[in-house]
Amino acid sequence: MEQTFIMIKPDGVQRGLVGEIISRFEKKGFTLKGLKLLTVEQSFAEKHYEDLSKKPFFPGLVQYIISGPVVAMIWEGKGVVVTGRKIIGATNPSASEPGTIRGDFAIDVGRNVIHGSDSVESANKEIGLWFPEGPTNWQSSLHPWIYE
Numbered sequence: 353m354e355q356t357f358i359m360i361k362p363d364g365v366q367r368g369l370v371g372e373i374i375s376r377f378e379k380k381g382f383t384l385k386g387l388k389l390l391t392v393e394q395s396f397a398e399k400h401y402e403d404l405s406k407k408p409f410f411p412g413l414v415q416y417i418i419s420g421p422v423v424a425m426i427w428e429g430k431g432v433v434v435t436g437r438k439i440i441g442a443t444n445p446s447a448s449e450p451g452t453i454r455g456d457f458a459i460d461v462g463r464n465v466i467h468g469s470d471s472v473e474s475a476n477k478e479i480g481l482w483f484p485e486g487p488t489n490w491q492s493s494l495h496p497w498i499y500e
């Protein structure tokens with residue numbers, strides 16, 4: 353089944369949004385397959401965001417990501433990459449719809465609370481980077497109540 357990488361950024365952790373965010377993914381019906389709270393080093397943050405290394409906001413973005421602990425997660429479910437991005441909302445919270453995480457909890461693009469993989473390919477890459485040990489292997493007993 354499809355998996356995505358979701359990270360609650362340092363502002364989300366500091367603001368006490370961890371439970372709220374996990375709850376939204378759980379209530380949707382997605383399954384948690386990996387979870388850890390960690391503070392990453394600059395070189396690791398630069399690797400995670402390497403595709404953005406030429407952007408003018410890259411140094412500030414890296415400083416933001418290493419400024420405190422983040423919650424790294426693997427979520428699994430049908431269409432979880434695209435649906436996860438919808439749950440998160442548009443990158444710039446000024447354009448995020450109410451009801452999305454960024455629409456409900458963020459104002460500035462540089463403090464937008466959460467990251468979600470933008471494709472199945474980047475999800476696999478990011479899961480490999482953040483969870484070299486791989487996902488936790490378990491099957492939710494809710495499966496037949498969520499899928500036909």
Ligand SMILES: Nc1ncnc2c1ncn2[C@@H]1O[C@H](COP(=O)(O)OP(=O)(O)OP(=O)(O)O)[C@@H](O)[C@H]1O
Nearest residue numbers: 404409413442443461462463464466467468469470
């Ligand atoms: N103009 C900007 N100024 C400051 N930070 C920005 C800007 N644009 C993007 N960012 C930061 O860089 C992150 C990655 O940007 P990207 O364009 O990949 O958006 P995204 O895929 O929606 O975000 P993420 O990868 O964090 O889920 C954004 O989430 C935001 O934290």
